Amino acid sequence: MTKRKTLIDVATAAGVSKMTASRALRGDRDVSAASKERVIKAAKEIGYFGNNLAASLSSERSDIIGVVVPSLTNIVFPQAMSGVSDALVGTGLQPAFGVTDYDLDREYEVVGRMLSWRPAGMIVTGVDQSAPTRQLLSEAGIPIVQIMDSDGDAIDSIVGFSHRAAGTEMAQALLKKGRQRFGYIGCNLQSDLRAGRRRQGFEDALRQSGLNFEASLTRECLSSVGDGRALTQQILTENPDLDCIYYSNDDVAFGGLCYCLHSGMGVPDRVALSGFNGLGILQGFPGLIATSTTLRRDIGHAAADIIVGSLKAAKRASQTIIMQPQTLLGALDETP
Amino acid sequence: MTKRKTLIDVATAAGVSKMTASRALRGDRDVSAASKERVIKAAKEIGYFGNNLAASLSSERSDIIGVVVPSLTNIVFPQAMSGVSDALVGTGLQPAFGVTDYDLDREYEVVGRMLSWRPAGMIVTGVDQSAPTRQLLSEAGIPIVQIMDSDGDAIDSIVGFSHRAAGTEMAQALLKKGRQRFGYIGCNLQSDLRAGRRRQGFEDALRQSGLNFEASLTRECLSSVGDGRALTQQILTENPDLDCIYYSNDDVAFGGLCYCLHSGMGVPDRVALSGFNGLGILQGFPGLIATSTTLRRDIGHAAADIIVGSLKAAKRASQTIIMQPQTLLGALDETP
DNA sequence: GCAGGTATCGATACCGGTATCGATACCAGT
DNA sequence: ACTGGTATCGATACCGGTATCGATACCTGC
Known part of the structure; x- marks a missing residue:
């Protein structure tokens, strides 16, 4: 060359x-x-x-926005990344993505390496960073935005919502529709702390009504849809009286719906299914799964906007934006 | 600070x-x-x-591997990225992702900006880069790997397969099962050139048997599943005699399956559905959709391995790896 | 005791840009 | 003609590391 x-x-x-x-x-x-x-x-x-290296070294700033997500295989994160990417077009800023695999040590590593490129800002997923990671970020002297979750302390800015509250709200909506015998099915709860908080919020509401999950199956999963299907078969076989199942997310819930449709079980009359995220996949059978719609793209977009704004203003203006999920009952809404 | x-x-x-x-x-x-x-x-x-900036500037090399994909919302690309990410763990190399939105000018822009960070290697999606982009890449003096597609000229190395051949093979398999009246449904064909090539390959095989698509619906889509459902309803209403529909990919095909199940149309007996990719979503109704399984993660992994290898060997050793998709007919296979 | 080799370390010159400030040229105003 | 101001440009000093090579100290064998 x-x-x-x-x-x-x-x-x-x-x-x-x-x-x-x-x-x-x-x-x-x-x-x-x-x-x-x-x-x-x-x-x-x-x-x-x-040569950006030389330019950034000399000017003490780069046009990189670091974006750290736990996973690429859960579609919600690429969707949020997409929002960030869109928001940065035309700003002269460029996103750089890092993946942590839901591992706090990896996250520390990834954040550290990103910071050593002197990014102009950082977007990280969730509020569950380890203490050393938080310190790295807060000492970096650049705008930091935590996204997707508001159930915790802010490092700087936050764009997200309370998963706990979302779980509670969904439970209350289902209770209001007369559901009484609840089951829970979850994938990858070890690592997905946000799904765990939704479950907690859901459980809180059940307890307030003197109820609890009558059955619960959780497992580390590979294929969410396939596993959702299998776990639903298992839970309904073991607990034929359940009239409602809360899932860790829409993929798993959709797998459950596939099982029910296949085995002729009425949804939502006989058993109501409820997931989380409002994924596009639900359009396969519109309205059959109750869900909470979350604005992933908008969250990513808003996070990027905060950074762009505070770079322009040349001062850190911490803010917290709550993008409340909307609870959609679908067909269940038409039952009394 | x-x-x-x-x-x-x-x-x-x-x-x-x-x-x-x-x-x-x-x-x-x-x-x-x-x-x-x-x-x-x-x-x-x-x-x-x-400070990586100073280190890389001084040593004339960085530990970044640039990865350029057309989209984040089509799950196959994050899956490939995931493979790259995994392969790089522990190598001291770090992936940096860029998104082009299927736009050749954006691609040139993204590639140029990435190269100005002096990455140690680049992975780009497809073989349809514009001439200026190809020139940038080939003059960069670093290992370049094009992934996901082998229907074109290599810049350096390629890890992928022939979409055209995959389409042909699927058509032949369906013809062998006695299907004769074919329809086609596609989303986002303008930009997704690979889907277009699959369609071409499919059509080639039909013509060889003296057939052709009897109906074809293509549209720029938002929700693949939802649009697949709607388009399938339309095509089957307008062409009730179709006995097989080829879709641009599994998402769209799955939407079609949802419509058929909902309206009581026998799949695959009455109408066979065929998609592409072997997505996890198909596990909702195992075997009902014929598909070609593609090894996205493995492709990403192999691409990263090529770069790691050629960095260690300190010489460019161009290679082409074909990861042939496997045609899976599912339930259709059990019909005569 | 001395030559020659090895282990360890630091001074210096970059890498390829940008920030800063002074130099130069040219203009208008008096 | 002279002064002050503006427009344009370049020399120089960095930014924070790494590569290179020479200096120093210590060790070994004869």
Whole structure:
């Protein structure tokens, strides 16, 4: 490969100093229109693309926004990332994504490595960071936004909602519809603390009515839909009297719905199914699964906006934005 | 915020020069065990996390692997990213993801910006890059791997398969099962060139048997499952004689299955449905949709391995790995 | 005791940009 | 003609690390 082009090559080609070339390319002032044009033309001709490393090192700032998510295989996180990505288009900022696999030590590692690229801001998922991670973030001196969850202490800003409250609200809605015998099915609860909080919130509401889950199956899962189907078969076989099942999320609930449809069990009359997220998959059988719709894209978008805003304002303005999930009962709503 | 710690702070704290500190932290040779220990201890105490910008600028290399995908909302790409991410754990390399939204100009932009971080390697999706993008990549002097598609010219290495062949194979399998009246339903074909190639391959096989699609509905979609359901209703209403529908992918096909189950149409006896990817969602109704299973995670993993390997070997060894999809007919296989 | 080798360390020169400030040229106003 | 101001540009000093090479100390064998 040929040596990579540097700013000096551009400057030489344009017949100016590298400083003038630098200014011209960045649209800085103090450059005549004529030089500017010559430099830009020269840069294009020799195929110059700059070196962010040097630029950021020198200017003590980069245009990277670090985004840390626990998983890529749960579609809600890519959707949130998508919102971030969209919000940053045209701002000159660029997202960089990192994955933690729901592991707090990995998260520390990933955050540390990201910070060492001196990003302009960071977006991290959830509020359950370890103490060292929180310290890293809060000492970084850049805007930090925690997303997807508001059941905890803020490092700086938060865009999310209370999973606990979402669980409670869903339980209350189902109770109001006369459901009494509840089962719970969950996947990956070890690591997914937010799903655990939803369950807790749900349980709280049940207890307030003197009830509790009559059965509960939790398991580390691979295929959410397939496992949801299998676990639903198991729970309904072992507990044929259940009239409502709360799932850790929509994927698993949808698997349950597939089982019920396949075995001819009436949904939601005979047994009501309730998930979480309002995923697109539910459109396969509209209204049959009660869910809480969460605005993942909007959350990602809003988080990015906070960072863009506080970079422009050149000051940290911590804020907390709650994007309340909406409880949708679907067909269940039409029953008395 | 307090001034960020630099290597000099660590060196001072440990009572050595910054050069010795640098060597100690990187595990370089030429450092006594005693100094090494003191430096590492000092670094931990003052919370030093390095500055990748300076390190990479100076050493002319970074530990970033750039990964460019067209979309985050189509689950197959996050799955491939996941494979990359896994493969890089423990290698000291770090993935950085970029999104193009299926836009060739955005792709050029994203690739250019990534390259200006001087990554150690790049993984890009597909083989349909624009000429300028290809030039950027091939001149970067780093290992490049194109993934997910082998129907085109390689820049360097390729890990993928022929979508065209996959379409052909599926059509042949369905023809062999006696299907004769085919419909096609596709979402987002404008941008998803690979889905288009599958359709072409499928059509090729039909023509060889003197057949063709009797009906075809394509549309830019939002919710694949929901749109698949609606489009299937439409195509079957307008063409009640179809005995097989090929979809652009499994999501859309699954929506179609939901419609058929809901309206009591026998699948696959009355009408066979065929998708692509072997998604987990199919486990909701195992075997009812014929599909081609693609190894997204493995593709991502293999691509990352190629880069890791060629970095270790310090030479570019272009290779092409074909991970052939497997055509699964499911329940259809049990019909004569 | 001395030559030659090895282990350890630090001074110095970069890497490729940007910030800063001074130099130069040119203009208008008096 | 001279002064003061503005527009344009370049020399220089960094940013925070790493590569290189020379310096020093210590050890070994004869």
